[in-house]
Amino acid sequence: MNPTESNNTTRRESLLDSLRSIMREALPAVQSDDDIHVPFLEMGANSLVLMEIQRTVENTFGLNIVINQFFEELTTIDALATYIDQNLPAEVSEPEVSEPLSVNSELVSAEAGEPVAALSHQVVAKAVPNLELNLGEASSELEQIFTQQLQAASQAVSQVVSQQLAFLRESGLSSGTLSDADTTSAAKTTPAVSPPSKPAVAPKPVAKKPKSAVSPQHLLSPLEIRARGLTEKQQRHLEALIARYTERTKTSKKMTQDSRSVLADSRATVGFRFTTKEMLYPIVGKRAMGARLWDVDDNEYIDISMGQGVNLFGHNPSFVTNALETAISARIQPEPPRSQQVGEVAELIAELTGMDRVTFTNSGTEAVMAALRLARAATGRYKIVIFENAYHGHADYTMVRAEWQEGIPQAVPIARGTPPSAVSDMWVLEYGTEQSLEFIRAHAHELAAVMVEPVQSRRPDFQPKEFLQQLRQITREAGTLLIFDEMITGFRVHPGGAQAVFGVKADIATYGKLIGGGLPIGVVAGKAEYMDSIDGGMWQYGDASYPQTERVAFGGTFCQHPLTMSTSLATLKYLKAHSPALQENLNRRTTQLAKTLNRYFEQEEVPIQIVYFGSQFRFAFSSNLELLFYHLMEKGVFIWEWRNYFMSTAHTDEDIDYVIKAVKESVEEMREGEFLPPKSSGVETFKLPKDSKKKAEEIIAPISPQPMNEAQKQLWVLAQITSAGSIAYHTSVTLQLEGLFHLTAMRQAVQQVVDRHEALRTIIKEDFQHILPSRVIE
Ligand SMILES: Cc1ncc(COP(=O)(O)O)c(C=O)c1O
Structure with missing residues (x-):
């Protein structure tokens, strides 16, 4: 080997090390990046993660990579290292800065059906x-x-x-x-x-015209593309699963493909990976009842997705469908005139949540937007703190990740289309830490609000009660509003939501999902002093009173939709009559399901864990185990791209047993197909990840x-x-x-x-x- 060859080898090795470390930061839940030939997508990266890697590579090496290259030629650590090596000037031997990423670990196991908000990303490695x-x-x-x-x-x-x-x-x-x-x-x-x-640091070399480093994806057959990084046994397992699954759900696949040219549907692309590409389509539903649904191929499923948490009582509970049918037959259109039920719905929400006043929107996203506007109007301040890994809907200023700039956790847009100016008043902090409380303490006088998803749906096992209580104290003292986004936790974990569970009263809370009884809804509820900005506050007839509070802009054609108000009223009445026993029972049964499966995972030394809060749960992985979901679907357990699962009151003990059995069978099949490691033979031990955010402990x-x-x-x-x-x-x-x-x-x-x-x-x-x-x- 001549000295140049030796230098090149060293540089390539060093590039491989850097890229491994970038990948480890980007995908903390991935157990091993030792195989540099495993495609990024198969490691669990999604388009958002790829964008983060693209940015880090650009910052670190000064190389501009187009995102498509990650899908076509730069699909692995090996290919990317070769590409960088070939395109960096000869004298640049090492990255000058390394900029570790910290992208939400949930992205590995669950590419959000919704875009991911508040991705964590700390720029920590820039030398001064x-x-x-x-x-x-x-x-x-x-x-x-x-x-x-x-x-x-x-x-x-x-x-x-x-x-x-x-x-x-x-x-x-x-x-x-x-x-x-x-x-x-x-x-x-x-x-x-x-x-x-x-x-x-010294200016980065910018490659003028990148050379192509590796054979592009389109030169490979679909089978070859799928096979990359797989053992022969894995390939056989995968191909057989694809054949069975696509045959079973062929009408869904056809309908998805037929409409793709006209229907721009982010859901149909969620979790794109070449290995599972052939099975990537939404299952088209035909009908649903209770805990079950049927697809267009007449396959029957036990549904654990439950409409993203909407169907607390299962599909089409009679007390809701009756109310809906009555409302439809009355043929009342959206206002004007006003729905008969809206006042009673507001009263019940106020009663169950303990809030003074309530207003309606059409979605959770709109409710969050309104809540932030109210907080800014009430305080005259603009800065808002939100937290990493939280999801608050898809408004511009909550679709952000943190980037530390001059000691400030500045929010930057997570994806194209959002101007930085739209998020310049947002700060994104790590959730549940003393450092974040310190930051909030130090900046409280500038803050209009701190908004939390009290238990983040992507990390349900993290339930930071004391943190929330301290947050309450700090915000109260500083005249900063505390906003609880209870879109998922509201009414589900307790009639009073997470606030009741943790003993923390928010100034404003947002709700949605289940409270609409299956129809679109968003709710903002809060103390009168803040909610009064919606309508000017209380006044009555026959005296000199008038709407005194200065107002914010608020409205929407379909807010207070009469059909939604009727289903919502039915839901609230039912909740009032059956709470809190209803929630306690659901929570207990979810705990049982989780404990049973976790015991099994532990016994079998499988790196999966069920994490849960109330009746919401997730499968937490330490590697890309997407195939588990396809196995479950094949066995008739309906799962959803966003990977949040929910227990409903319609699930029977038999349904739960069926789900447990399907998970066990899937695990066994995946182990047989070498997608899960064999059970320990003495020396090797598998440890379960401690929680869904952390990387799993490595295999010894x-x-x-x-x-x-x-x-x-x-x-x-x-x-x-x-x-x-x-x-x-x-x-x-x-x-x-x-x-x-x-x-x-x-x-x-x-x-x-x-x-x-x-x-x-x-x-x-x-x-x-x-x-x-x-x-x-x-
Ligand atoms: C905590 C939280 N906030 C806000 C939203 C946005 O609600 P929607 O999808 O109704 O706009 C969601 C949706 O899942 C959510 O989980």
Whole structure:
């Protein structure tokens, strides 16, 4: 190998490392990125994740990649590394900055049917000039420490240290010459305290005309495309499943394809992956009743999607359909005139939620927009805090992710079409942390509102009661409104929603979904002092009273739709008559389902977990297990692209048993098809992910032991001679970070150090070195 070849190999390896680390950040739930030939989409990336990767690659390497390239040619880490390698100028050997991503882990298991709001993304790794200087000094100190140790250390190991110093010098790491790429995560983390808006590094090389690196996707057959990264057994399993599934649901597939040219339907593309492309179409429904539905091919399903949480009582409960039929036969059109029921619906919502006043919209998204407007009007402030991983509908200013700019968690649009100016008054914080409370405390005087999805539907096992209580106190003291978005939790977990569960009273709450009894609705409910901006507040006839409160703009053709009001009234009456026993019973049965399946997953050492809150639950994965859902559908369990599942009062014990059985059978089949690992045979252990947000703990797989190198042997001998020997070469360096401590950034930095340095994960056993896989640092 000539020196150029060797340099190229080193550069490619280093690129592979960087890309692995980018992928790990982008898809935290992915267990292993060791196979650089597995397509990104199969790892669990979706278009939003790909956009994040595209941006990071562009920021890091200065290479402009068109998103389509990720679907066509740059489909794997291997292909992307080759492409970057070929298009970077020869002298650029390493990324100058690495910008770790933190994209919602839910994206792995569930590409949202809805766009994903508040994606987490911390820019943490941009070096600043004075940091470089400090590190230059630090590196001198490091060298001094090494030198002192060199003098003090025993003869037997002095050679090792000499080698270390030689390495430092050769790598340009000694005295004041630390490069960005070499400064370790500790250095790169520092800017998280106050991240600069622009990376203060040498300008990135921008490739003029990217060369094509790999054979494009269109040269492969569909079968070859699907087979990439799969074992033979996996391929056979997949092809057989596709054949069975598409035969069973062929009319749905045909109808979807027939309408695609005229129907722009985001739902029909959710979770696009080449492996499952042939099965990617919405199942077309024919009829539904209770816990069951039937598709156009007359397949029967037990529905656990329940209309995205709308159908609390199952499909078409008679008390709702009766009300609807009566309303239809009355042939009352949307106002004018006004619906007879609207006043009673408002009264019942106020009574059940404990709010003073109520107004209606057509969707949750509109309700959230109205709530924020009310908060801004009431406070005269514009800034709003929302949280990572929350979903608040698809209005421009909630479709955001966080980007730390100059110490501020600035919201930036998650996708094209939203101008940054539309979200410039939004701040996106990590949910449930002390640091976020600190930030809110520090900025409370600027904040119109803090809006929470109290238990995020993507992370139902995270129920931060104390955080919410503290948030209440801070916002109250600062005159900032606390808004609870109870679109899913409202009336479901308790008649008083999450507020009742956590003992926290919001100033404004938004509701929707189940409260419409199956028809479109959104509700804003709140304290009179805020709600009065909708209509000017209370006044009566026959005196001098008038609508005194200054108003916001609010309205909508279909708000208070008479059909919705009739189904909503029926729903509320039923809820009033049966709460809280109804919710308690549902919650208990959901817990039973989750516990039964979690016990099974644990016994079988399957890296899946059911996470839940109230009667909403999800399957949390530590890798891309999309096929599980197709297996469930094949067995007649209806699942939905957004991957949130709901128990309804219509589900019988037999239905639940059926779901449990279908999950177990699917797991067995997937294990047979090598899509799930075999049960442990002594050494290998599988650990369940602790919660859906975190990466699963890595498999402790036996890595083939390697002989020790000379330096290791000498240290090993020294450690045998004296217990102090093993710490003879420990050095401590203190870096003082100033400003707000950003836990996520620090966690990412420490994780990177552990991921990057095998030496930190190497143990010596029976005279061999064993490199352990990286693990999630808690
Ligand atoms: C918490 C939350 N807020 C807002 C929305 C938006 O509601 P809609 O889809 O009715 O616009 C949703 C929808 O799922 C939601 O879950």
